[in-house]
Amino acid sequence: MVQTNGSILALNMGTSSFKFKLFDALTKKMQCSGMAKFSGGKFLSWSVKDFAGETIDHWVLNQQDREGVVAEFIKWLKFHELEFPLVGIGHRVTQGGPIHFKPTLITEELLSDLQKYSYLAPNHLPEEIELINEFGAAFVGVKQVACFDTYFHQDMPPNARYYPLDEKYKELGLIRYGFHGLSYEFIMEKLIEQILHPAREKIIIAHLDIEASMVAVKKGISIDTTMILSPAGGLVMSTSSGDLDPGVILALMKVYGFDLSQLDELLSKSDVMLPIREIGDVQELLAQEKSNPKTKEALNLFCYQAKKAIGALAAAMGGLDTLVFTGSIGSYSSEIRARICQDLNFLGIILDQKVNSDHAEIISAEKSWVTVCVFESDEEQIIAQHTHNLLNLGI
Secondary structure, eight states: OOOSSOEEEEEEEETTEEEEEEEETTTOOEEEEEEEEEETTEEEEEEEEETTSOEEEEEEOSOOSHHHHHHHHHHHHHHTTTTSOEEEEEEEESOBTBTBOSOEEOOHHHHHHHHHTGGGSTTTHHHHHHHHHHHHHHSTTOOEEEEETTGGGTTOOHHHHOOSSOHHHHHTTOSOOOOOHHHHHHHHHHHHHHTOOTTOOEEEEEEOSSSOEEEEEETTEEEEESOOSSTTSSSOBTTBOOSOOHHHHHHHHHTTOOOHHHHHHHHHSOGGGHHHHHHOOHHHHHHHTTTOHHHHHHHHHHHHHHHHHHHHHHHHHTSOSEEEEEHHHHHHOHHHHHHHHTTOGGGTOOBOHHHHHTTOSBOBOTTOSSEEEEOOOOHHHHHHHHHHHHHTTTO
C-alpha cells in the first residue's frame, strides 16, 4: 500500500550497530524498523520488520564494514521510495561540542562545527558526519536533523558539568557532556506514563549495552552521569576501558612510549572486554562463563562497575526512588540485572527473582523501598519526534 503522508526516517548508528525506523509523518506511527546484525566484529545481515513486528525483508550482507551496510540500506530505501517517500531524516549524533545541544537542522555551518569538535568523539563523530553526507547525497532536498545525545544533560549543575581545570579548557570544549540522552528521554516519558508520581523524584537509569552509561535524574533533571567528556569514559564497556587514572595514560606514554594512535587503539579495544566485544550476545557470554575465565572476568568487571555506579549516583541525589534498566543488556538479561542488584539491599533495592526472570516491567519485591523497572528504550521514536517538531511536518 502506497503511503501519501510521507515518512520520517530515524537513523541510529553506533560503533557496532546500525538501526532505523520509518514513521508516518502525519500520524507519527511507526511503519517499519530494521537493523543490521553485528557479531564477531562484522555485520552479518539486514532484517526489516513491519509495524506489527513481522519480518518483511531479510538478507545476508556480503559487505562486513559500515560503508557496505549503509550502501545496502540506501539501496533498500530507493527500492521502496514510493511506499516510504522521505520528507525528513533524523540522525542520532553523539555530541555537538559546547555549543550544540538542542535538536538542530543540519546545515553546512553545523557540519563545519561538528568537524571542529570531532576530537571530542573521534570514534563516533567522523562516521556520523559521513552518514549525514551519504544520506544528503542520496536524498537531495530532504531536510535532515541532528538529535544530540547530550541534549538530555544540558542542565547538569556546575559541580557535575565542569572539570577542575582552568577556564580556557572549558572554552576548548573540555566539559562533562553526558550521553545516551535520547534513550534517557524516552525512558522518562515512559515512567511518566506508567508509574512515576511526584514523590518519586530520585531516579537512576542504567542504559546497559555494548556502550553503557547511567544517569541520576532528580526532579526531572540530569544531575550527574557516568559517561562524561566522550563515549569512551565512565563504565567499562566492550568498546572502551571506561574511566582510568590519568597516571595510567602518563605511564603508557612515558614508560612504554605510546603515541596517540596506540593509546586510542588500547583504550578503545581493551583486551579485558574482548569476549563481550567479539561475541556481543550476553546469553552466549553467560553460557561460556564457566569454561572461559576471560569471559567470567569481563562479566564480573562489568557488573561490579555498574553496582558501584548505582551507589555513587544514589549518593549524589541523597537517595533513590526508582532504578530503571534498559539497553540490550539491561532489558534482556535477568542474570546481569540480578548480579548488579545483589547486595544493594542497603539502598532499598530488593529484586523479586521470579518476576525478574520473567522480564516483567517492575521486578522489585514488595518489600523493596526502591521500584526497579525494566523498559526497552526507543531512541528512534525520540529522534522522529524531534525531527517532526523541528521541521513542522504533517501540519
